[in-house]
Amino acid sequence: MLLSYLKIAWKVLLRRKFFTFISLFGISFTLMILLVVYAFYDHTVGPHTPEKKVDRLLFVNRATVSYKEGNGSNNGTISYSFLERYVRPLRTPEKISISTYFSSTAAYVGNQKLDVDLKYTDGQFWQVLDFDFVEGRPYTLSEVQSGAHVAVLNERTCRAYFGATSGVLGKTIETDRVRYQVIGVVKDVPGMRFNSYADMWVPISTSTQDAKDPGYFGDCMAIIQARTPADLPAVQAEFSRVVDQVPVPDPKKHAKVHVYAGTLLSSTVRWFNNNSKPDDGVAALMGKVALVTLLFMLLPALNLINVNVSRILERSSEIGVRKAFGATSGTLIRQFLVENVFLTLLGGVLGLVLASVVLHIIDSSGFIPYTTLTLNPRIFAGGLLLSLLFGVLSGVYPAYKMSKLQAVQALKGGRN
Amino acid sequence: MENILTQTTARPQATTEAARAAASQPVIQLRDIEKVYQTKTIETVALNRVNLTINKGEFVSIMGPSGCGKSTLLSIMGLLDEPTGGTIALDGRPVQSYSDKELASLRNHKIGFVFQSYHLINDLSVLDNVELPLLYRPGVGGKERRERAYAALEKVGLGARTNHFPSQLSGGQRQRVAIARALAGRPEIILADEPTGNLDSVMGEEIMDLLLGLNRQEGTTIVMVTHDEQQALKTQRLIRFFDGSQVS
Numbered sequence: 001m002l003l004s005y006l007k008i009a010w011k012v013l014l015r016r017k018f019f020t021f022i023s024l025f026g027i028s029f030t031l032m033i034l035l036v037v038y039a040f041y042d043h044t045v046g047p048h049t050p051e052k053k054v055d056r057l058l059f060v061n062r063a064t065v066s067y068k069e070g071n072g073s074n075n076g077t078i079s080y081s082f083l084e085r086y087v088r089p090l091r092t093p094e095k096i097s098i099s100t101y102f103s104s105t106a107a108y109v110g111n112q113k114l115d116v117d118l119k120y121t122d123g124q125f126w127q128v129l130d131f132d133f134v135e136g137r138p139y140t141l142s143e144v145q146s147g148a149h150v151a152v153l154n155e156r157t158c159r160a161y162f163g164a165t166s167g168v169l170g171k172t173i174e175t176d177r178v179r180y181q182v183i184g185v186v187k188d189v190p191g192m193r194f195n196s197y198a199d200m201w202v203p204i205s206t207s208t209q210d211a212k213d214p215g216y217f218g219d220c221m222a223i224i225q226a227r228t229p230a231d232l233p234a235v236q237a238e239f240s241r242v243v244d245q246v247p248v249p250d251p252k253k254h255a256k257v258h259v260y261a262g263t264l265l266s267s268t269v270r271w272f273n274n275n276s277k278p279d280d281g282v283a284a285l286m287g288k289v290a291l292v293t294l295l296f297m298l299l300p301a302l303n304l305i306n307v308n309v310s311r312i313l314e315r316s317s318e319i320g321v322r323k324a325f326g327a328t329s330g331t332l333i334r335q336f337l338v339e340n341v342f343l344t345l346l347g348g349v350l351g352l353v354l355a356s357v358v359l360h361i362i363d364s365s366g367f368i369p370y371t372t373l374t375l376n377p378r379i380f381a382g383g384l385l386l387s388l389l390f391g392v393l394s395g396v397y398p399a400y401k402m403s404k405l406q407a408v409q410a411l412k413g414g415r416n
Numbered sequence: 417m418e419n420i421l422t423q424t425t426a427r428p429q430a431t432t433e434a435a436r437a438a439a440s441q442p443v444i445q446l447r448d449i450e451k452v453y454q455t456k457t458i459e460t461v462a463l464n465r466v467n468l469t470i471n472k473g474e475f476v477s478i479m480g481p482s483g484c485g486k487s488t489l490l491s492i493m494g495l496l497d498e499p500t501g502g503t504i505a506l507d508g509r510p511v512q513s514y515s516d517k518e519l520a521s522l523r524n525h526k527i528g529f530v531f532q533s534y535h536l537i538n539d540l541s542v543l544d545n546v547e548l549p550l551l552y553r554p555g556v557g558g559k560e561r562r563e564r565a566y567a568a569l570e571k572v573g574l575g576a577r578t579n580h581f582p583s584q585l586s587g588g589q590r591q592r593v594a595i596a597r598a599l600a601g602r603p604e605i606i607l608a609d610e611p612t613g614n615l616d617s618v619m620g621e622e623i624m625d626l627l628l629g630l631n632r633q634e635g636t637t638i639v640m641v642t643h644d645e646q647q648a649l650k651t652q653r654l655i656r657f658f659d660g661s662q663v664s
Binding site for chain 2: 004007011015320323327328331408
């Protein structure tokens with residue numbers, strides 16, 4: 001029976017090539033957009049190198065000091081001393097890392113300037129995150145303590161500076177007139193991973209900035225690793241208890257200090273929204289994304305419904321004959337849904353192919369540094385699921401309409 | 417495989433004993449059947465209190481001018497349409513309380529249809545078309561479906577055309593495929609709505625011989641709507657219709 005349905009489905013597709021093209025284009029184009037957007041989402045907040053343990057990590061990115069009068073507030077990235085004083089002593093986390101955000105520095109290869117994004121980190125940084133080392137090792141806690149001028153480079157910088165990505169251990173790289181000895185080389189980290197991204201990582205003790213500056217704002221961030229994913233709420237609860245006790249810089253002017261430890265998704269959404277409210281805005285964003293996705297899918301689904309309804313009228317003779325020879329309405333609905341799911345799965349496969357082409361173009365364009373957007377199995381499964389949803393969404397109404405067609409009317413309206 | 421087409425040509429007037437014995441057993445009974453098409457402004461009576469009994473093994477033809485309700489009557493007999501009044505019984509059992517599923521099953525097991533315009537599914541091969549009734553019959557597997565469809569095609573003399581598509585056949589061949597489709601489910605009743613209406617006289621004769629053979633050799637009950645008096649006279653009983661009523 002299924003084979004017969006599929007045979008008919010294939011023939012119907014071939015019969016009206018233009019409509020088939022329109023339907024398939026609508027489905028595959030929509031799926032392609034959704035898959036590319038999802039690939040970006042997964043690339044930014046999914047469990048990828050070096051943030052593989054993303055379900056155990058919390059990120060502390062910004063602080064806000066609100067004013068007593070009016071709605072004003074000071075908002076910015078956090079100082080090293082603040083994180084050292086209030087975050088480092090937390091008891092519930094397994095590990096805590098403090099690092100700066102990357103900053104641009106200049107290295108020279110002959111007379112050629114090479115932009116190097118530099119990030120100062122502590123030793124725990126390498127324990128909390130999982131970099132892929134091509135060669136060498138990360139720097140240790142004691143090297144950080146002693147202020148050793150050692151560096152870990154990414155492959156691109158290594159290649160650009162030394163002309164090779166291996167055999168560079170022990171060599172020296174100079175950037176902004178400071179010399180570092182290379183002790184490790186890692187695979188490039190995508191620019192979207194702004195918590196871990198850099199071209200070169202060096203011990204935070206080699207930074208020229210005053211680590212003891214008591215101000216709350218600086219250029220640092222913290223990454224907190226919980227023992228298990230289930231521990232995250234307990235860590236967040238301790239974090240917020242501590243933050244509640246933080247004295248305001250000026251009790252006459254300031255009302256409260258707001259700092260949040262959020263998941264990668266939460267901290268990324270906060271970062272892009274410049275949001276200092278208790279609600280991280282993830283739920284609202286997800287609601288909007290779901291609504292836009294649904295509306296976006298609705299357009300080709302409506303188009304498919306329209307095409308399907310007109311096809312049903314075209315096939316009324318077949319429907320009449322099938323009913324005359326014993327098909328029930330239920331059987332015909334099943335047949336039509338199978339046909340529609342077949343069409344949409346075909347569109348889904350096309351969409352996947354289109355999406356992989358687009359992702360390849362984005363990757364190779366260098367539009368975002370070191371981006372490697374790929375269609376991983378999760379995205380593939382998501383795409384197939386979307387296709388099925390599509391098939392059912394656009395098939396239910398036409399199938400219902402078809403099943404209501406009386407056999408005798410269908411035969412009268414039908415042609416041979 | 418026995419070929420009805422050739423057999424009936426050789427023995428045109430043969431009648432089986434079995435058919436004769438079963439002749440008084442009613443298979444379709446229509447009582448006071450009415451069919452009224454109602455719109456906001458107009459009421460059209462297509463069938464007016466029709467009483468008719470078709471006995472097992474009979475070959476009955478229905479004649480009448482266009483629009484007199486012949487095809488409507490055939491659709492009602494075939495459970496494809498519902499009457500607005502009266503009762504239908506198949507094998508003595510009234511069917512008006514049957515669900516959509518029960519009616520579908522009854523059509524599948526008991527009735528085979530042959531239409532004037534064939535109504536073959538152009539996207540399917542001849543064999544797939546003939547298999548159609550068996551697709552909806554629980555317990556019939558793919559192999560059996562194929563075998564029975566082959567047998568039905570052999571019976572109508574089209575055993576060599578199984579992989580053709582309807583568009584590759586002549587009108588007469590298409591109608592023979594349609595008859596094979598009606599036969600594949602081995603129904604007791606065949607309802608044929610102007611089966612020769614779209615064919616020239618030679619092909620029309622061929623189809624008529626085929627139907628006569630089925631009736632005489634296999635005892636299949638056939639009700640045929642036709643405009644052709646010559647063909648109608650070959651059947652055992654001729655019913656004439658005029659303006660929705662039976663006149664003879």
